[in-house]
Amino acid sequence: MKIPWAVPYIDETELAEVTEAVRTNWLSMGKRVRALEEELADYLGLRHAILVSNGTVALDLALKVVGVGAGDEVIVPAMTYVATLNAVLYQGATPVFADIELETFNIDPQDIERKITPRTRAIMCIDYGGNPASHSELRDIARRHQLVLVQDAAQSLGGVYQGTRLGRQGDISTTSFHAAKTITTIEGGAVFTDDDGVAERLRILRNQGEDPKHKYWHVELGYNARMTDLHAAIGLVQWRKRDAIWARRAEIAEAYRSRLADLESTRLPVTRNSCGGHAAHREPCCRNGWFFFPILVPNRDHVAEILSVHGVETRICYPVPVYEQPFFRTRPEANGRYSCPNAVAVTSQVINLPMFHQMTTEQVDYVCQALREALAEV
Amino acid sequence: MKIPWAVPYIDETELAEVTEAVRTNWLSMGKRVRALEEELADYLGLRHAILVSNGTVALDLALKVVGVGAGDEVIVPAMTYVATLNAVLYQGATPVFADIELETFNIDPQDIERKITPRTRAIMCIDYGGNPASHSELRDIARRHQLVLVQDAAQSLGGVYQGTRLGRQGDISTTSFHAAKTITTIEGGAVFTDDDGVAERLRILRNQGEDPKHKYWHVELGYNARMTDLHAAIGLVQWRKRDAIWARRAEIAEAYRSRLADLESTRLPVTRNSCGGHAAHREPCCRNGWFFFPILVPNRDHVAEILSVHGVETRICYPVPVYEQPFFRTRPEANGRYSCPNAVAVTSQVINLPMFHQMTTEQVDYVCQALREALAEV
Numbered sequence A, B: 001m002k003i004p005w006a007v008p009y010i011d012e013t014e015l016a017e018v019t020e021a022v023r024t025n026w027l028s029m030g031k032r033v034r035a036l037e038e039e040l041a042d043y044l045g046l047r048h049a050i051l052v053s054n055g056t057v058a059l060d061l062a063l064k065v066v067g068v069g070a071g072d073e074v075i076v077p078a079m080t081y082v083a084t085l086n087a088v089l090y091q092g093a094t095p096v097f098a099d100i101e102l103e104t105f106n107i108d109p110q111d112i113e114r115k116i117t118p119r120t121r122a123i124m125c126i127d128y129g130g131n132p133a134s135h136s137e138l139r140d141i142a143r144r145h146q147l148v149l150v151q152d153a154a155q156s157l158g159g160v161y162q163g164t165r166l167g168r169q170g171d172i173s174t175t176s177f178h179a180a181k182t183i184t185t186i187e188g189g190a191v192f193t194d195d196d197g198v199a200e201r202l203r204i205l206r207n208q209g210e211d212p213k214h215k216y217w218h219v220e221l222g223y224n225a226r227m228t229d230l231h232a233a234i235g236l237v238q239w240r241k242r243d244a245i246w247a248r249r250a251e252i253a254e255a256y257r258s259r260l261a262d263l264e265s266t267r268l269p270v271t272r273n274s275c276g277g278h279a280a281h282r283e284p285c286c287r288n289g290w291f292f293f294p295i296l297v298p299n300r301d302h303v304a305e306i307l308s309v310h311g312v313e314t315r316i317c318y319p320v321p322v323y324e325q326p327f328f329r330t331r332p333e334a335n336g337r338y339s340c341p342n343a344v345a346v347t348s349q350v351i352n353l354p355m356f357h358q359m360t361t362e363q364v365d366y367v368c369q370a371l372r373e374a375l376a377e378v
Helices: A012-024 A031-044 A054-067 A082-090 A109-114 A136-147 A195-206 A229-238 A240-262 A300-309 A341-349 A362-375 B012-025 B032-045 B054-064 B082-090 B109-115 B135-146 B196-206 B229-240 B242-260 B300-309 B341-349 B361-377
Strands: A050-051 A073-077 A094-098 A120-124 A148-152 A172-176 A189-193 A293-296 A350-353 B048-052 B073-077 B096-097 B120-126 B148-152 B170-178 B189-193 B291-294 B350-353
Touching: A012 A229, A012 A300, A012 B012, A031 A050, A031 A189, A031 A229, A050 A054, A054 A148, A054 A172, A054 A189, A054 A195, A073 A082, A082 A094, A082 A120, A082 B341, A094 A120, A109 A136, A120 B361, A136 A148, A148 B189, A189 A195, A189 A229, A189 A293, A229 A240, A240 A293, A240 A362, A240 B073, A293 B300, A300 A350, A300 A362, A341 A350, B012 B229, B032 B048, B032 B189, B048 B054, B048 B196, B054 B082, B054 B148, B054 B170, B054 B189, B073 B082, B073 B291, B082 B096, B096 B109, B109 B135, B120 B135, B135 B148, B189 B196, B242 B291, B300 B350, B300 B361, B341 B350
Parallel strands: A073 A094, A073 A120, A120 A148, A148 A172, B073 B096, B073 B120, B120 B148, B148 B170
Antiparallel strands: A050 A189, A172 A189, A293 A350, B048 B189, B170 B189, B291 B350
């Protein structure tokens, strides 16, 4: 059996919409971009969603529009995709790394408090693998220290934190629609905001800084960060499938969890106050967006090799704390003062198991069996 | 009659290729990106074409990969699209503006010589509207002063300079495949280089700085600058139509030129040593890539208004010298020392007439008649 790590759930319905986009509308950004933006804003209960080329560009523009610049410090999680770090570096700002919680693998509010200095301007959080960060605590810290909270919901769209959909916990939030994501436009991203002025600036920044009413008249240092209608067409159809996609991923995660619960040498992250979709709980519901299924294992690299021999593709998200990425270690900002032991521990043990909409229960069984064999062998 | 300024020449053949891409390959960058890269490199006789999200991103990465940084000065044409200027600003470098030639509307080599300082690192040139810049003189200046020559062939792919195809005159060159361009991917761009090391770095920079052999291992401060196979599919089909597209545009330009030759109040830019497609000339051939058809007219804004009333859409490329763009005037680099009288004169008179593959001779007649009426009226 060959089991890929991730496969987009795309079929003839997306094809039909793309075909229609090709036939009727050759604008770069046209009615499909606007329609998907409206769907996203409605879903989150925010006034604005601004679609852009990809999730990295979304983070870059989000930091620009909240005014992060040279001399500022931005606190980022020590375990994250490199784009979190890069978005800070793009601004000429200084990244400061906070450790992660051992329970959720998300940024640790207590460590953030230790890392705040008079130069701190913003906190960036991700929802690792779809698992909500401790947003209530993050919000509180941001308010007390007058910091901007930037949420990257690239991995968590579809999840819920204390009854509120993920993607609106930041002062500004972003997401990604890359091919591996639960909802995809193949490449794409979005910025979410409730602020009309911020939204207007984002739309201008995305389109070369051009005055919307005056062609070739540039009122901001802008960028070409446009998403095309072709990609938005795919997103629109994906969006109609979202409930089925998110529900199936939760089922796959539950299947993994129940099959792996007895494995003493492994550990899964905890989604707090999870109501499992039911509303009968006293605590407000949290729900994981299930971008991927992470598990901590001993001898991780060896386990990954054995799984690969069994035809099971995995990912290591992420192989090192982000401050150990080779390009960063040689930069002046990397002054060796970063010590995030939880991130060191988790990055040395984490492995991400396959998860995609079309994945069958038999495939989950096969992965779990292969994992058991691998763990017995190492 | 309603005549748009530009319309992509896209039909069922592009649709078929996009459909095939949707059915068979959901990678972000797959075989179609690679195939189009090979076509482009072959066409230019260079070892590498690297496709990226758009032409602005291509310029940004080109400047990064040749090492332009803070403290460097980069000489740019005073009349150009804002992306030329922005690409310099993205690096934290200082733009210095050289005036344009009154004959070709392209950067003036003599003014470049006046603007060179010990801090000058690079010269950027564009081929305005498809008209080749004075590349021989630019090359000579770059060699004598040890400067990097960066060519933006966004407007000129398909043209020729002294027997050599446009897009390979720089030490590094770029192009754009935006919807209005002669060959389009809707959004897209490319960087051209003959240097294997530069090409490898560009491919890494485009893909998040990731080591191509090691997932989530980032060896450079990178970007998400990927083009998707969906857009490359369109480009591949466009590419097969290129000779017909470029030939038809040259015919339309010739039709404009012959119909407007007697208008004493107007002026057209000169394409030097133009052989008109014949090889019998003593001088090596130059050929315009005809992105648009520019003409200088008195009372330009009024003329544009009258044409609009007649249903003729025009563009003003560009309404001011680029250093007069509103966002730039307030920046510290804009210290008021820029004086480019030719750019001032041309930007106050230039208007770009409609040009697209499907344009008929009757439509050219109509535009010329409307222009005559407008000129008589103002």
